[in-house]
Amino acid sequence: MTTFVDRVELHVAAGNGGHGCASVHREKFKPLGGPDGGNGGRGGDVTLVVDQSVTTLLDYHHSPHRKATNGQPGAGDNRSGKDGMDLVLPVPDGTVVLDTKGDVLADMVGEGTTYVVGEGGRGGLGNAALASARRKAPGFALYGEPGKGGDIVLELKTVADVALVGYPSAGKSSLISVLSAAKPKIADYPFTTLVPNLGVVTAGATVYTIADVPGLIPGASQGRGLGLEFLRHVERCSVLVHVLDTATLESDRDPISDLDTIEEELKLYGGLEDRPRVVVLNKIDIPDGQDLADMIRPDLEARGYRVFEASAVAHTGLKELSFGLAEIVSKARAAKPKQETTRVVIRPKAVNDAGFTITEEEGVYRVRGEKPERWVRQTDFSNDEAVGYLADRLSRLGVETALTKAGAHAGDAVAIGDDEDAVVFDWEPMTMAGAEMLGRRGEDHRLEAPRPAEQRRRDRSAERDDPEREYDEFKPF
Template identity: 40%
Template sequence: MTRSLRSSVATSNTSGWAKTAVASPSSRTPKRADGRHFVDSARIAVRGGHGGKGSASFRREPYTPRGGPDGGDGGRGGSVVLEATNDVSDLSLYTQRRRWNAEPGADGAGGRKTGRSSSDLVLKVPVGTIALDSEGSLIADLDRPGARVVAARGGAGGRGNVHFKSSTRHAPDYAEPGLKGEELEILLDLKLIADVGLVGPPNAGKSSVLRALTAAHPKVADYPFTTLDPELGVAESDAGRVVLADIPGLIEGAAQGAGLGQRFLRHVERTKALVYVLDGSSSDPWQDLATVRQEVAQFSAGLANRPHIVAVNKVDLEPARRLRARSRRAGVYFVSALTGEGLPRLMDAIAEVVAAAPQPPVPAPAKVTRLPVRRADELVVERKPSGFVVRGERVERLVERTNLDSEGGLARFQAELDRLGVNTALEAAGVEPGDTVSIAGVEFEYQP
């Protein structure tokens, strides 16, 4: 008695695809609704392009009405790729548009013509971007320019009917559909790449120091919290090139998120050293230093133990000059971002600390994503109240690869189920005529 599985549900999934070769923000980063520019976190959904369908066609020649199969293969769908670049400063583009789909491959055609494979969709992200899956597991750390990761692979194209001709099957009337592209939800998390982080209380003049040491142009004014976003600047010295990051002011409770402290502190996790910038005109600069250091330590013990320098700014003011006159602390640099006093010595000290500092470890989530590896020949049959579920790489791929609306395709599908041992495994699990069997989301009715 011939055993078979008859399809009771046929599913298909067709979608429109935007034709985009490379995605990156324009040179003028759009403003967010609250007027701020810097975006360091975004959640996106990516999907690789589906593979093109194989063609079921035949040669048309005089006196040869069905002159043999000549259907070409479908093209491969494009993949979605994340690429790190210094040309992009933040993740604002990915808050404006959340879904990114690569193009599908073109269908095959007669005359053994293979469909066009689609180009990859390349999403440009800032250097220092970490990609996490929906469970918080690490997909990739794009920590250098040009670093790439395939976030969602495109599906392979289906084979044309020319592949299914045999000594017993001279005119196969079926071809394979293309495989679906991978889909993934991704959290993009930016942690700036800098050698040195400038940290300190609000209104200490960190932005002014950054501007004086580098070519950066952060917003500067004489009131607290002028800087609401991290700023980067590059300084050149005899010891080499140093990248500095100005982190917005830290207040007590910053490690617990007060004043957006956690968001700010994460941007110095990758730095080799810290410069604690203090306001020399403050009523108690040393207490300010203790508060900031405590917040850094509560956020990360490793960060607190990193090499550091203390810079007291505003020495052009009388309170700071008096502080310098009575200070006996070693390793403290008194500077004025306004007049430039003390800045060359500070820059030399920064360059020396950076040159001597070990590369800091890159903080990462608990694990790196590794999909379970299933042996290609593994077959699992699970009995459930609604019927039977069959799992296995080969049988699931078979369902995706088969045109179940074609008589020839269905006949080949049933023969392959026998060859793979699916029917035998179902009988061993107690399947009965009329039971529902689900494979790769498609339901069938079992008929012996």
């Protein structure tokens, strides 16, 4: 059963915005009191947040599909729909967010760092919000926008405070099993550890995490064995612990050469030169192992290494090792610079940015842009008035003028959006839009204030005096 996961593909979907409501206020003696349709609620966002209590991506391995709730639709009497609830997903410190192509979207370091991976859709406007002096009674409302989402990859680089490095079968899994409550797979053959194992060690008042990762062999920095899978996890660890086997059965190996080989691979991988190193001489419970440890310890200390002797089987030297690592971890944490406040990068739009682009693709003029595509998604194409409102918005944005400059003629196909959800129509230039249509669209004479009695009498008198007026009223014999 998988107990540690450091890379997952997550499928996220933000909440959809609620639809606006088209409603007319009605009460006694006032059956048509004006539009009172409320706006739809905003869809919930999907947000990643760094949580120090989370150390693995295991939850997302088991449940890779995550979705925020939708916004509720608006209602009559100017009642707006309820906003959808945001979905907050905790991730370990050091999680890298990538798209499916491998491009980095965010590098999340520091407690509380957030990144929105799925933005909730806007709620649609109700007809009360769409009313104006010329559009007194809109008979339509706008749809809510669909929430954004897609597939992302979460990759964990920060595994632990302490990383155990060494050759396969050096005893790393045995050490972590006795230092913490972790239960890694232990066997007498190389590459027993196929995925990193994580354990929590408590030494006095210090609590730190320790990782047992796949063993290194020569060529690991170029991907041989499980090298790259391992080295990715030590990029941000505070302390590197060399676990040296003092009782190896291979005649061509010895602890000093093993150390030199591992250090060479770390150097070739790069970026780990500043990590403090500690050496653990393991398996001293074997007589020959203790003798070899006594022999090479002065040489290691002469190189500047802090050396511990331990035996996972006999539980020898474990207390000294755990407290010694706790001391180094505490110093590394104290020396770590304080995380700065998350920087917000502002990218202003260019002065000449029209908000959309027009390209000709195989005889089709394609309009792309945030506003035109959003307006299309909000439009109810079964409502002629809503379609006219869309035409007004596109005309005010300058789409019709830009199409003319691009060489479009009457009857040419125009598509708004990408191929999957594009709206295609035959373009008819110089159609009535803007102020010409706003003067008549949405007007309802029943909502106009009644004219004074004197004005009504003058109107009837003018009608009687009209010589071209045709009389077809009923006349008695």
